Amino acid sequence: MFDDRYTLAYRLYPYERHADQDKDTPVRHPVVVMGGGPIGIATAVDLGQQGIPVVVLDDHEGVGMGSRAICFAKRCLEIADRYGAAKPMVEKGVVWNIGKVFHKDGQVFDFNLLPEEGHEFPAFINMQQPYFESFMIERAFELQKQGAPIQIRGKNRVDNVVVKDDHVVIEVMTPDGPYTLEADWLIGADGASSPLRTMLGYDFTGKVFQDSFLIADIKMKNDNFPTERWFWFEPSHGSGASTLLHKQPDDVWRVDFQIGWDIDRKEEMKEENIRRRLDAFLGDDVEYEMVWSSIYTFQCKRMESFRHGPVLFAGDAAHQVSPFGARGANSGMQDVDNLGWKLGMVINGQAPESLLDSYNSERVHGAEENILNSTRSTDFITPKSEMSHLLRNAVLELSEHYEFARPLVNSGRLSVPCVYDGSSLNSADALIGGPARTRPGAPCPDAPLADGFLLPKLGGQFTLLAINAEAPEALTEDGITANVLSLNSSDDKTGALAARYLGEAKSAVYLIRPDQHVAARREAYDENLFRAALKRATGKE
Amino acid sequence: MAELILTPNIAGGDDFYEELINAHDGLSKADSDAYNARLLLILANHIGDRDILSAAINAAKRKA
Numbered sequence: 001m002f003d004d005r006y007t008l009a010y011r012l013y014p015y016e017r018h019a020d021q022d023k024d025t026p027v028r029h030p031v032v033v034m035g036g037g038p039i040g041i042a043t044a045v046d047l048g049q050q051g052i053p054v055v056v057l058d059d060h061e062g063v064g065m066g067s068r069a070i071c072f073a074k075r076c077l078e079i080a081d082r083y084g085a086a087k088p089m090v091e092k093g094v095v096w097n098i099g100k101v102f103h104k105d106g107q108v109f110d111f112n113l114l115p116e117e118g119h120e121f122p123a124f125i126n127m128q129q130p131y132f133e134s135f136m137i138e139r140a141f142e143l144q145k146q147g148a149p150i151q152i153r154g155k156n157r158v159d160n161v162v163v164k165d166d167h168v169v170i171e172v173m174t175p176d177g178p179y180t181l182e183a184d185w186l187i188g189a190d191g192a193s194s195p196l197r198t199m200l201g202y203d204f205t206g207k208v209f210q211d212s213f214l215i216a217d218i219k220m221k222n223d224n225f226p227t228e229r230w231f232w233f234e235p236s237h238g239s240g241a242s243t244l245l246h247k248q249p250d251d252v253w254r255v256d257f258q259i260g261w262d263i264d265r266k267e268e269m270k271e272e273n274i275r276r277r278l279d280a281f282l283g284d285d286v287e288y289e290m291v292w293s294s295i296y297t298f299q300c301k302r303m304e305s306f307r308h309g310p311v312l313f314a315g316d317a318a319h320q321v322s323p324f325g326a327r328g329a330n331s332g333m334q335d336v337d338n339l340g341w342k343l344g345m346v347i348n349g350q351a352p353e354s355l356l357d358s359y360n361s362e363r364v365h366g367a368e369e370n371i372l373n374s375t376r377s378t379d380f381i382t383p384k385s386e387m388s389h390l391l392r393n394a395v396l397e398l399s400e401h402y403e404f405a406r407p408l409v410n411s412g413r414l415s416v417p418c419v420y421d422g423s424s425l426n427s428a429d430a431l432i433g434g435p436a437r438t439r440p441g442a443p444c445p446d447a448p449l450a451d452g453f454l455l456p457k458l459g460g461q462f463t464l465l466a467i468n469a470e471a472p473e474a475l476t477e478d479g480i481t482a483n484v485l486s487l488n489s490s491d492d493k494t495g496a497l498a499a500r501y502l503g504e505a506k507s508a509v510y511l512i513r514p515d516q517h518v519a520a521r522r523e524a525y526d527e528n529l530f531r532a533a534l535k536r537a538t539g540k541e
Numbered sequence: 542m543a544e545l546i547l548t549p550n551i552a553g554g555d556d557f558y559e560e561l562i563n564a565h566d567g568l569s570k571a572d573s574d575a576y577n578a579r580l581l582l583i584l585a586n587h588i589g590d591r592d593i594l595s596a597a598i599n600a601a602k603r604k605a
Binding site: 386387388395401402404407408 | 546547548549550551554555558559561562565566568570573574577600603
């Protein structure tokens with residue numbers, strides 16, 4: 001028996017018997033990824049683009065139904081663009097910038113994300129998760145056609161894993177029965193309830209929140225609701241202790257009701273009961289069609305370590321946050337971005353295995369930041385004591401009249417990329433007067449150039465970005481080459497490049513990692529110092 | 542005369558709010574109320590300026 005655990009939206013990689021299943025001795029692969037969700041597929045695309053053979057094992061044959069994650073942040077899109085998958089996402093997605101916060105029925109205030117000019121990608125798009133996954137899978141197929149060594153095996157369920165010193169042994173179940181595989185590296189991208197984590201007995205600790213949320217995604221033609229994020233605290237319609245309304249493509253709206261801890265799930269999931277809440281919220285005369293609904297509870301948890309020898313965890317399998325702030329899928333993509341190049345270099349023998357420990361420390365740092373922010377949002381939205389509730393409502397009441405209280409209103413702190421301050425891969429900041437936002441550890445902000453944008457010219461490999469500075473054509477240190485991108489003021493018509501990368505400095509040379517994070521910067525090129533920085537950024541110091 | 546500040550004036554507001562909420566952890570409602578009263582008096586003493594204190598007392602009376 002091999003039943004699906006959930007309904008598929010798109011069946012994209014039906015089960016096919018593979019030659020590995022007929023071998024007498026298990027075939028060894030460099031990398032096996034467990035899980036075909038957005039994080040697993042993105043990992044395969046990252047490695048495939050580098051020419052590293054990768055096998056994805058998914059116990060389903062495509063993309064699951066249900067909108068699920070809907071907010072994708074700029075950094076996530078920039079990473080997807082490095083993977084060649086972002087353009088259709090932006091075309092499909094709904095761009096939004098305005099948010100409004102209400103208490104009871106009155107508007108407390110509104111905010112504008114005020115996206116900075118001069119970026120290729122918007123601050124956020126909304127799009128149903130199946131679209132995000134499908135675009136990523138289509139990209140994987142496109143790479144396959146171009147010869148990239150990516151395999152995605154549908155209905156291949158991992159039933160057991162034995163971790164050896166330098167590889168893992170994987171028991172896989174298929175509709176044709178079991179077979180055994182080996183892998184030098186195993187990536188656990190198998191989601192929040194990660195069977196791999198459970199199989200290997202790794203801990204997953206943190207905080208569980210005692211509240212439930214009912215998602216009702218509905219389709220309606222309604223001009224009364226603009227493309228904005230609307231959030232109500234204690235709405236008078238009474239359908240929830242809070243309500244969120246947010247637009248998705250195809251005239252679909254996300255409605256999210258906070259319905260309390262002590263509920264009868266089965267009863268609440270009945271269409272008539274969901275409709276009763278929706279009607280109270282929208283008014284009896286509003287027509288809509290129900291698309292997808294789900295009840296969720298959530299937790300802010302993480303694994304203590306994302307690396308266990310040859311096994312690495314990424315995405316929800318490694319860390320879980322509450323949905324406020326869109327820090328789930330967006331942070332998972334940052335995991336992949338961080339892991340891909342490091343694993344590639346280790347497999348190619350260009351960097352020591354210890355480079356992967358920096359994946360753990362940098363992404364644990366990211367997870368901590370996301371957990372902190374999403375825990376604070378959750379504490380504000382679902383106050384856990386009478387006093388906490390009283391103070392929360394005082395903030396809301398004050399913020400209607402007094403500007404000072406508005407920054408304290410917390411209906412979600414939206415995902416921003418993590419800065420790897422203090423990472424062992426960073427060299428000390430040596431650019432006097434350089435902007436803080438591009439200090440070592442920071443992700444590179446985009447900037448418009450004379451011929452397109454900056455970010456597509458970075459990434460995939462190490463880059464030396466020289467602005468108004470002399471630099472050689474390339475720098476090679478111990479088998480790793482940093483290509484040079486030389487720019488000067490004539491490339492910078494808008495002044496954004498200077499504002500973001502020079503600050504008060506006249507010139508700058510940046511060493512930028514394959515994941516577009518800054519590793520080192522100084523005013524001028526110095527061969528010895530940049531050789532040292534490149535060694536440091538690849539874990540050789 | 543100094544004016545009551547009613548624009549954002551706390552760096553790291555989320556951090557402050559978390560610390561404030563955490564201070565109430567494990568307290569009964571009565572103990573929480575008493576804690577708030579003590580905190581209020583400590584802050585008032587720190588401000589000191591009588592005009593500012595009067596302005597704050599009035600500002601807090603305004604309700605939605």
